[in-house]
Amino acid sequence: MSTRRVVAILGAGGALGGAISARLASEADTDLVLSDMSEDSLGSTLGALAGAAGSVETMVADVTVQADVDAVVARAVERFGRLDVVIGNAGVLSPNGRIHNLDDEDWDRAFRVNVMGSVHVVKSAVGAMRSNGGGSIVLTASVAGMTAWSHAGPYCVTKAGIIELAKVAAVEYAKDRIRVNCVCPGTFRSAIHEGLPDEALDAIAVKHPLGLGSAGDVAGAYAYLASDASRWTTGSAIVVDGGYTAP
Ligand SMILES: NC(=O)c1ccc[n+]([C@@H]2O[C@H](COP(=O)([O-])OP(=O)(O)OC[C@H]3O[C@@H](n4cnc5c(N)ncnc54)[C@H](O)[C@@H]3O)[C@@H](O)[C@H]2O)c1
16 A cells, blocks of 8 residues: 555445544545435535545445446546545445335335345456556445344345455455455444334344444444555454344
8 A cells, every 4th residue: 555545435325334434534644535326315424524634525326327436446546546445335225124015116126225226336446456456445335134034025135245245356456465354333323213113223232232232333444454554354344243143
């Protein structure tokens, strides 16, 4: 890596995107390109970055559109000359329902955003990182992709897909010195839970030995994967879940 580190984040709005952005912006010698589909969410993230150490660029981008993701990567390279880290964090929860009550559109949406969004991030990042001599790609999966949640089939299946995508990409691009990992958070409160009955969240909370976390509790895993300290870590699913998967 060069003296300055250039990081692009897709899905930089919202609870976790904001926490990851704040964490990385606080680190020395780091320039950021932050993007999200929602201009408002992006504005909130930016508003909380008053103390950013380096430069911060923002742009609206939808991860379901390859050209949008390409444009974010291109902005990073044009503005800062290189791209060291790309974080694909955009994600959607599927409607609350068992498999027989969900329709194809519920599955399509989860696949388009969670799986294909992550595929688009990997494709774009690889293109830019190969000419750098390497880099780190970090995807957001979930403990939902390692366990089975009733009434959340498309979410669980697509998050499992992201874990597998990170493994395959790690194997395919190791020779290019591109590392690919994912983070599997346990549950923390965010807008993703809007519409979920309180009882459902309470039931999830009691399954976390340390209780529900916050987005800030998870951000350190991204900082690790974005740093040289993780130089021998690839193809991993790093679990940060307050003990949810321990029993
Ligand atoms: N909250 C949790 O308990 C939890 C647990 C495990 C994993 N996650 C994952 O963390 C990530 C962030 O979720 P959050 O909980 O912070 O939710 P959030 O709703 O606060 O943030 C999600 C962000 O993703 C953006 N987004 C959605 N679709 C997009 C698209 N097509 N293109 C670009 N941006 C898009 C939204 O605009 C929003 O800013 C998601 O991938 C989610 O699945 C969340």
